[in-house]
Amino acid sequence: MRISSSASRSLxxxxxxxxxxxxxxxxxxxxxPAAAPAAAPALPPGSPLIGRPDNEAAQKLAPVAAPPIAxxxxxxxxxxxxxxxxxxxxxYAAGMPNARSLALGDKGTVFVGSRTVDKVYAxxxxxxxxxxxxxxxxxxxxxxxxxxxxxxxxxxxxxxxxIDNIEDHLDNPPKPTVIYDNLPKDEAHGWKFIAIGxxxxxxxxxxxxxxxxxxxxxxxxxxxxxLDGSGAEVVALGVRxxxxxxxxxxxxxxxxTDNGRDWLSxxxxxxxxxxxxxxxEDFGAPYCYQGNIPDPEFGWGxxxxxxxxxxxxxxxxxxxxGMRFYTGKMFPASFKDQIIVARHGSWNRTHKFGGDVVVxxxxxxxxxxxxxxxxxxFLQDNKYVGRPVDVMQLKDGSMLISDDWNGAVxxxxxxxxxxxxx
Amino acid sequence: MRAxxxxxxxxxxxxxxxxxxxxETIEQRAAAxxxxxxxxxxxxxxxxxxxxxxxxPYALIQLFMFREKLRTFEPMNDMTKSFTDDDLQKFxxxxxxxPKPQPPTDVGDPARMQKGLALAQANHCNSCHNADFSGxxxxxxxxxxxxxxxxxxxxxxxxxxxxxYDGTMADVMxxxxxxxxxxxxxYISHYR
Numbered sequence: 001m002r003i004s005s006s007a008s009r010s011l012x013x014x015x016x017x018x019x020x021x022x023x024x025x026x027x028x029x030x031x032x033p034a035a036a037p038a039a040a041p042a043l044p045p046g047s048p049l050i051g052r053p054d055n056e057a058a059q060k061l062a063p064v065a066a067p068p069i070a071x072x073x074x075x076x077x078x079x080x081x082x083x084x085x086x087x088x089x090x091x092y093a094a095g096m097p098n099a100r101s102l103a104l105g106d107k108g109t110v111f112v113g114s115r116t117v118d119k120v121y122a123x124x125x126x127x128x129x130x131x132x133x134x135x136x137x138x139x140x141x142x143x144x145x146x147x148x149x150x151x152x153x154x155x156x157x158x159x160x161x162x163i164d165n166i167e168d169h170l171d172n173p174p175k176p177t178v179i180y181d182n183l184p185k186d187e188a189h190g191w192k193f194i195a196i197g198x199x200x201x202x203x204x205x206x207x208x209x210x211x212x213x214x215x216x217x218x219x220x221x222x223x224x225x226x227l228d229g230s231g232a233e234v235v236a237l238g239v240r241x242x243x244x245x246x247x248x249x250x251x252x253x254x255x256x257t258d259n260g261r262d263w264l265s266x267x268x269x270x271x272x273x274x275x276x277x278x279x280x281e282d283f284g285a286p287y288c289y290q291g292n293i294p295d296p297e298f299g300w301g302x303x304x305x306x307x308x309x310x311x312x313x314x315x316x317x318x319x320x321x322g323m324r325f326y327t328g329k330m331f332p333a334s335f336k337d338q339i340i341v342a343r344h345g346s347w348n349r350t351h352k353f354g355g356d357v358v359v360x361x362x363x364x365x366x367x368x369x370x371x372x373x374x375x376x377x378f379l380q381d382n383k384y385v386g387r388p389v390d391v392m393q394l395k396d397g398s399m400l401i402s403d404d405w406n407g408a409v410x411x412x413x414x415x416x417x418x419x420x421x422x
Numbered sequence: 423m424r425a426x427x428x429x430x431x432x433x434x435x436x437x438x439x440x441x442x443x444x445x446e447t448i449e450q451r452a453a454a455x456x457x458x459x460x461x462x463x464x465x466x467x468x469x470x471x472x473x474x475x476x477x478x479p480y481a482l483i484q485l486f487m488f489r490e491k492l493r494t495f496e497p498m499n500d501m502t503k504s505f506t507d508d509d510l511q512k513f514x515x516x517x518x519x520x521p522k523p524q525p526p527t528d529v530g531d532p533a534r535m536q537k538g539l540a541l542a543q544a545n546h547c548n549s550c551h552n553a554d555f556s557g558x559x560x561x562x563x564x565x566x567x568x569x570x571x572x573x574x575x576x577x578x579x580x581x582x583x584x585x586x587y588d589g590t591m592a593d594v595m596x597x598x599x600x601x602x603x604x605x606x607x608x609y610i611s612h613y614r
Contacts, residue, residue: 047545047594048590049546049549052549062558067482068482068483068486068487068587070507097486116587116588118490141589187586187590190589
């Protein structure tokens with residue numbers, strides 16, 4: 001009974017998603033897979049091997065680590081990265097090992113977080129030249145950065161800190177001051193993307209502490225705090241590992257990407273693009289994935305209908321991370337208020353998927369029309385030559401794209417204004 | 423241990439001075455490594471890893487982490503502090519070309535080997551690290567690594583005093599007991 005009801009629901013959703021996945025045939029599979037074999041005993045909850053089937057193909061897969069050294073500017077894969085006609089991609093800055101999340105200062109400074117090193121970088125525009133500086137170090141997995149009213153906010157694995165008036169102190173920045181540390185310390189999905197919403201609150205994801213695990217009330221969510229660290233409140237539940245979000249400039253609704261679980265199968269579940277329509281909404285993990293696949297282990301006793309389904313499926317194991325609404329005027333009019341998403345690319349798949357930047361086109365009601373690639377080529381012959389992490393719009397309407405594989409930031413522009421000011 | 427550290431620091435300082443001199447081959451520069459890590463890929467020094475046939479991408483990550491003090495061990499932090507990115511890559515490639523460490527002459531107690539094998543399978547060590555523990559890419563070779571070093575390292579991952587590059591090993595070791603770690607270290611060091 002269960003299976004037939006979820007199957008009909010999946011058909012229904014598959015219908016709703018027609019056109020969403022206009023490429024990557026494998027990604028279109030929406031039917032529930034056969035139950036995965038029971039996990040071996042003794043695996044700790046954080047283990048990435050939970051749920052791994054015991055076969056040779058699965059044994060060949062392991063999380064991919066970026067090289068520790070930033071690529072030299074002349075070694076960046078610019079000849080391999082492809083953009084549509086009229087667009088132009090250039091190196092904006094290089095030499096930042098493990099460059100991850102991006103934030104923009106009022107005076108044009110670009111702040112860049114990192115995950116496998118201990119640094120936050122600043123790309124400084126000075127006298128018509130760009131220069132990279134380390135503005136904070138000795139931090140623990142400082143993946144997240146956000147900027148508001150002169151203050152830089154930094155998210156480490158388990159704390160949020162800030163540096164006031166950062167752009168006035170780029171040569172000799174003070175140490176960050178902690179504003180909030182009531183956060184779990186798990187390594188698994190512990191690194192954080194952060195952003196400040198239209199409500200002037202700082203949004204913080206707290207991932208589930210493992211691939212596919214039950215957990216306490218402090219995990220698997222996005223919460224928000226006031227900018228002084230007070231007033232913590234949970235905004236979304238059933239969030240496995242979100243590493244990117246932004247607010248619809250029209251509706252002010254929060255949209256977030258969420259990474260689907262590993263080891264269920266090669267082709268499902270897809271990553272999710274979700275929309276929060278009310279505070280406290282539950283998006284299903286670990287009970288239900290991609291809106292229509294009950295988890296073979298934790299789905300028992302639940303139905304996917306208990307949870308809010310995603311507005312788009314972003315591809316299997318694609319690692320859909322940073323995303324921003326495009327509000328600029330440089331790109332063609334069809335980009336206005338659409339979502340640009342960085343897909344870091346899979347490890348848990350024999351034929352890797354993702355490694356690109358896509359634009360998600362929305363309908364007027366905020367649901368998803370379709371998805372189109374915009375920067376491709378990070379994946380060559382099933383190997384990464386780069387991995388996009390975050391996207392961020394500059395004031396001129398061009399988009400920056402960070403690449404943690406090469407420790408670089410690229411600038412995507414359109415039309416005549418091809419080259420950023422040096 | 424403190425005495426060893428001092429000696430090693432002295433070696434490190436000596437090697438730094440000489441590394442400044444141009445035109446030294448990587449083999450000449452690596453002589454300083456052999457004092458502790460052994461000349462033929464096999465360490466004879468307590469708590470000091472054998473480097474032979476180590477995966478180059480893994481070795482590069484570790485050398486980078488020593489230079490950046492993301493992994494702290496004073497002699498190695500000193501040894502690498504003036505290394506360029508290119509130096510790190512050269513040393514990583516160099517150790518990957520050394521002969522792999524040999525298993526100990528004793529074949530290991532069958533009951534302990536059996537216990538270790540079962541634990542390695544239950545924890546899927548043989549997945550990322552390969553069935554023969556030869557490792558791949560950023561995942562290190564473990565086969566015939568020194569037992570004391572394996573024991574120490576797995577415990578450090580478990581209590582997160584050794585921060586991995588990406589945190590995977592902290593997650594994996596969280597619920598593995600000290601006794602189980604000892605059994606794994608015995609098995610992997612005696613692996614044939």
